[in-house]
Amino acid sequence: MISSEGLTVEFDDLTALRDLSLEVDDGGFVTVIGPSGCGKTTLLRTLGGLEEPTEGSVSVGGASPAAARRDGRVGFVFQDHALLPWKTALENVTFLRRMAGKPADETGAREVLATVGLEKFVDARPATLSGGMKQRVAIARAIHLGADVLLMDEPFGELDELTREEMSVEICRIWRNYRKTVVFVTHSIPEAVLLGDRCLGLHGPPAEIAWERSIDLPRPRDRGVFESAAFQEQVAAVRRLFHGER
Numbered sequence: 001m002i003s004s005e006g007l008t009v010e011f012d013d014l015t016a017l018r019d020l021s022l023e024v025d026d027g028g029f030v031t032v033i034g035p036s037g038c039g040k041t042t043l044l045r046t047l048g049g050l051e052e053p054t055e056g057s058v059s060v061g062g063a064s065p066a067a068a069r070r071d072g073r074v075g076f077v078f079q080d081h082a083l084l085p086w087k088t089a090l091e092n093v094t095f096l097r098r099m100a101g102k103p104a105d106e107t108g109a110r111e112v113l114a115t116v117g118l119e120k121f122v123d124a125r126p127a128t129l130s131g132g133m134k135q136r137v138a139i140a141r142a143i144h145l146g147a148d149v150l151l152m153d154e155p156f157g158e159l160d161e162l163t164r165e166e167m168s169v170e171i172c173r174i175w176r177n178y179r180k181t182v183v184f185v186t187h188s189i190p191e192a193v194l195l196g197d198r199c200l201g202l203h204g205p206p207a208e209i210a211w212e213r214s215i216d217l218p219r220p221r222d223r224g225v226f227e228s229a230a231f232q233e234q235v236a237a238v239r240r241l242f243h244g245e246r
């Protein structure tokens with residue numbers, strides 16, 4: 001479980017988070033949405049131990065985020081996929097695990113790459129892969145690392161709309177297979193609804209939780225969900241919350 005209590009993060013002249021408390025159960029999928037600059041990335045970075053809170057605490061499965069990150073129990077997937085350009089897809093996937101001091105497992109890495117649909121691209125370098133494929137490698141890397149918790153920051157923000165939709169459906173499938181605990185920041189209301197068990201709306205800075213909604217849609221959620229009336233209703237409800245209506 002990820003749990004944060006009273007998180008406050010202050011930069012030089014700006015309070016980015018204020019007294020923010022959040023719990024995500026094991027295997028839960030929480031999507032976070034909010035206006036640009038409200039503090040979503042800062043929240044994610046703080047949950048992952050990349051930013052030190054000024055006040056408050058974070059626990060990732062009972063450990064500090066820094067310890068969880070060191071042990072490879074937290075994986076990041078950001079908009080900038082941060083793949084090493086000189087390494088192949090397979091090497092990118094195995095490298096991070098090695099850095100975390102875990103035993104090499106090339107067979108496992110190939111299996112994860114196959115799961116994200118890249119079995120034919122294991123030897124390809126990032127420059128030869130499409131944006132969606134690069135994000136698939138970044139997701140495979142986080143899974144192969146053995147992370148229980150995935151922190152995802154607008155991972156599909158740079159993809160075209162159709163690829164983005166395809167990747168969201170893909171994430172639903174991957175999550176079903178691996179049951180990671182996920183916190184997923186997005187600017188897209190449909191994406192937040194398709195993916196999340198719960199959707200949190202932030203406002204700020206300083207970031208505070210403005211609203212929260214359970215996304216009551218059956219799983220598995222696949223492409224057909226986009227056309228369902230239930231999905232459209234949830235999207236409309238989240239949009240109203242986002243715009244401060246009830």
Ligand SMILES: Nc1ncnc2c1ncn2[C@@H]1O[C@H](COP(=O)(O)OP(=O)(O)OP(=O)(O)O)[C@@H](O)[C@H]1O
Nearest residue numbers: 011012014016035036037038039040041042043205
């Ligand atoms: N290292 C830093 N030093 C100073 N200010 C920062 C730092 N990181 C973020 N900020 C500020 O904190 C606020 C929140 O930034 P953050 O990136 O968390 O917002 P966001 O909601 O993720 O934005 P976006 O949706 O545009 O990515 C912004 O005003 C930003 O300028």
